[in-house]
Amino acid sequence: MNNVVSLPLPATAARPATPPRLALLGTGNVGGAFVARCDALRAAGVPLPAFAWLSNSRALDPCSDHIPERALERLRAAPARQGPWSPWVEAEALRRGDILVDASASDLVAGWHGEWLARGIHVVTANKLGNGADLLRAQAIVRAQRDGGARYGDSATVGAGLPLLRSIRELVAGGDRIHAVEGVLSGSLGWLFNHYDGERPFSDFVREARDAGYTEPDPRIDLSGEDVRRKLLILARAAGLSLHPDDVRVESLVPEALARADAVAVDGLLPSLDVPLRERRRQAERDGARLRFVGRFEADAAGGIVADVGLRALPADHALCGGSGTDNRVAISSDRYREQPLVVQGPGAGAEVTAAALLDDVIRIARLPQESRAPSSSKPSGA
Numbered sequence: 037m038n039n040v041v042s043l044p045l046p047a048t049a050a051r052p053a054t055p056p057r058l059a060l061l062g063t064g065n066v067g068g069a070f071v072a073r074c075d076a077l078r079a080a081g082v083p084l085p086a087f088a089w090l091s092n093s094r095a096l097d098p099c100s101d102h103i104p105e106r107a108l109e110r111l112r113a114a115p116a117r118q119g120p121w122s123p124w125v126e127a128e129a130l131r132r133g134d135i136l137v138d139a140s141a142s143d144l145v146a147g148w149h150g151e152w153l154a155r156g157i158h159v160v161t162a163n164k165l166g167n168g169a170d171l172l173r174a175q176a177i178v179r180a181q182r183d184g185g186a187r188y189g190d191s192a193t194v195g196a197g198l199p200l201l202r203s204i205r206e207l208v209a210g211g212d213r214i215h216a217v218e219g220v221l222s223g224s225l226g227w228l229f230n231h232y233d234g235e236r237p238f239s240d241f242v243r244e245a246r247d248a249g250y251t252e253p254d255p256r257i258d259l260s261g262e263d264v265r266r267k268l269l270i271l272a273r274a275a276g277l278s279l280h281p282d283d284v285r286v287e288s289l290v291p292e293a294l295a296r297a298d299a300v301a302v303d304g305l306l307p308s309l310d311v312p313l314r315e316r317r318r319q320a321e322r323d324g325a326r327l328r329f330v331g332r333f334e335a336d337a338a339g340g341i342v343a344d345v346g347l348r349a350l351p352a353d354h355a356l357c358g359g360s361g362t363d364n365r366v367a368i369s370s371d372r373y374r375e376q377p378l379v380v381q382g383p384g385a386g387a388e389v390t391a392a393a394l395l396d397d398v399i400r401i402a403r404l405p406q407e408s409r410a411p412s413s414s415k416p417s418g419a
């Protein structure tokens with residue numbers, strides 16, 4: 037698990053009879069929307085596990101007053117810290133059956149997913165770096181589910197909860213081979229190319245998408261195609277394909293200087309996107325085409341896989357040109373959907389839909405009977 041194995045591990049007591057509790061990592065856009073949705077559902081009478089604690093990179097709050105909104109406020113006001121230490125590392129121990137929600141974009145946190153699962157702690161994540169990055173880490177997560185008997189809720193990682201991953205898993209469980217997945221998998225890039233008019237600078241639109249909470253905390257992760265690569269890896273692995281990050285050819289939109297810049301300099305360098313994107317749009321317009329940022333993998337029966345991510349100029353009546361706003365639009369071809377693919381479309385970014393997907397997974401896990409919530413023989417989902 038890379039650099040995380042040396043950190044002190046919270047002890048996990050085996051107390052299967054106690055009700056599960058929630059722990060939340062990340063108090064940003066998605067974490068905040070998650071807390072707000074928990075409050076709204078509780079007020080509507082939906083039973084939810086209580087919070088054991090909430091945390092961000094700066095502090096941990098045990099939520100002793102049982103008012104998560106206040107804990108959120110305290111955490112957001114916590115002073116900055118130096119160094120790689122994370123407050124939750126020394127937190128009150130999570131127990132077998134508890135549910136850890138990862139609403140961070142942290143590689144360090146993702147490196148812990150397998151560890152928690154192996155200890156019987158369920159992990160529900162919007163963070164794609166668990167099963168959408170290194171193949172060994174994704175495989176360890178599958179093994180840890182099997183060994184620890186805990187569930188991995190990853191609905192929020194692709195399409196912000198759209199029934200994409202679920203559909204692929206159900207097709208595979210039903211005996212289908214997945215032949216191809218192709219589509220607009222980025223909500224922010226979908227929004228950008230739905231709105232970019234070639235008049236106002238592209239960088240203005242990027243700032244709007246960032247301020248609306250559609251982009252990753254660092255918008256270069258979207259603009260470089262990295263976010264789509266991660267989603268493609270998650271989908272391919274759900275389809276049973278052992279795809280490595282380097283197996284995906286990625287065309288980045290980010291000029292070299294912007295790619296190399298420190299985080300604080302990113303905003304000032306966004307205008308370096310403007311001229312190249314204006315030219316791409318003008319050329320597409322001359323050709324009667326539309327720009328769409330597309331991710332695709334195709335797998336043949338012999339195990340060969342082609343996977344790529346990049347900006348394409350598509351005929352205006354192309355199936356992937358449909359949709360609006362932050363819509364994802366994704367075609368899945370399989371044994372049964374050979375001639376006409378199964379198409380899933382809907383909002384693929386935004387804090388509210390993402391938080392709803394996280395909470396759906398939490399509710400699904402919390403409602404499982406105790407014995408199937410944490411048996412040593414429960415079936416793993418994922419890669």
Ligand SMILES: NC(=O)C1=CN([C@@H]2O[C@H](COP(=O)(O)OP(=O)(O)OC[C@H]3O[C@@H](n4cnc5c(N)ncnc54)[C@H](OP(=O)(O)O)[C@@H]3O)[C@@H](O)[C@H]2O)C=CC1
Pocket residue numbers: 061062063064065066067091092093094122123139140141142144145162163164192193196223249250251252253384385386387390
């Ligand atoms: N926005 C969207 O539409 C979607 C987002 N996602 C995913 O949701 C995740 C969160 O996105 P978003 O809310 O926009 O991001 P934000 O930047 O708004 O929030 C990230 C949070 O993670 C916290 N964090 C960072 N490192 C650590 C750490 N080591 N331990 C604990 N907490 C940490 C940050 O803490 P601090 O405040 O101290 O910096 C911050 O509170 C990302 O992984 C993203 O890919 C998934 C689907 C859709």
Ligand SMILES: N[C@@H](CC=O)C(=O)O
Pocket residue numbers: 193195196221222223224225250251252258263384385386
């Ligand atoms: N930044 C992502 C958010 C959801 O995963 C996107 O643009 O789709």
